[in-house]
Amino acid sequence: MIPVLDLQRQEQGIRGEIDSALTRVVRSGRFILGAEVEAFERAFAEYCGVRFCIGVGSGTEALQIALRACGIGPGDEVVTVSLTSVATVAAIELAGARPVPVDVGPDRLTMDPDSAAAALSAKTRAILPVHLHGRPAELAPLLELAASKGIPLIEDCAHAHGAVYRGKRAGAWGRMSAFSFYPTKNLGGYGDGGAVVTDDPELAEAARLIRQYGWDADRNSRRKGTNSRLDELQAAVLRVKLTRLDGWNGQRRDLAKAYDGALRPLGLRIPSADEESTPVHHAYVVRHPRRDALRAHLARRGIATSVHYPVPVHLQPGYADLGLPAGSLPASEQAAREMVTLPLFPGMRGDELQQVVDAIGEFQESAEITEGRG
Secondary structure (H helix, E strand, C coil), X not given: CECCCCHHHXXXXXXXXXXXXXXXXXXXXXXXXXXXXXXXXXXXXXXXCCCEEXXXXXXXXXXXXXXXXXXXXXXXXXXXXXXXXXHHHHXXXXXXXXXXXXXXCCCXXXXXXXXXXXXXXXXXXXXXXXXXXXXXXXXXXXXXXXXXXXXXXXXXXXXXXXXXXXXXXXXXXXXXXXXXXCCCCCCCCCCCCEEEEECCXXXXXXXXXXXXXXXXXXXXXXXXXXXXXXXXXXXXXXXXXXXXXXXXXXXXXXXXHHHXXXXXXXXXXXXXXXXXXXXXXXCEEEECCCHHHHHHHHHHCCECCECCCCCCHXXXXXXXXXCCCCCCCHHHXXXXXXXXXXXXCCCCCHHHHHHHHHHHHHHHHHHHHHHHHC
């Protein structure tokens, strides 16, 4: 079976460094908010092109903490998208605010600026776009919209470690930005982890306080906080992997380019080109009106696939209280019915990619024959 993602293959060349890093932490006897976290925070802030990074327990908590640091809470509304992991919407609710999902653009599959503008109300306190599948959202008009209303833009960068928009990294555009280091991410740890990044020293200090009970140096709670800390073992792993991230992202782009060239003639809807952005292809997602049949065909050929994400958040039972029935966000809903994630990961071989392409070609050819007979 050709997997969608193979972390073992990706990490073959760094296992010795990872083992050494983990041994270093164990021998230090320090496991929470020590030298490894501090060193990773400095390195990741520099990588993103911002002044501050605050390591936290997960990507969901990174979003929640960013929202709270910006003063967002009960009674506030946050405009976001529904074609995303439920974590995005859950984080808004965890901060006490109300999520207001809007539609995505039909090609980019990130927040549609016109839909965002139409959703603004007197209660809107932030705009939260998602860089879906490693492709930056259309940030320029969204930043203008946020500035016109005097509210922050907060980036969800869970898929976008190293992505670039108009010459700057994803994460460097918003008032604050949130990253996940879940193991499957482009930069993933060996467990949960996340980070908030920002250029604002006051917001950085607020995030540091919130992540650990609001404590100051004397363990007095200067504000209400939570317990969300990136641990030393995860930071040590991430420090090693960060030095490989650009190389891994380069491999992802090369594979995506090969897919683009091979699949375009087959009639699939492939990721749209974008001269403003350099994506990092967290997932290589194509669209097909017979998505489930295509997935079944690929499975029979020994090719694994996935779907990111099969049901938009506003149509999931747990979020019925958002009040958006089927048909409310048509571009998001159609994309969710058609999207399929193909195998793509650092270390994937060219012959494996060709197997995927050939199998898709077989499916398309059989569909044409069937339609012709009909």
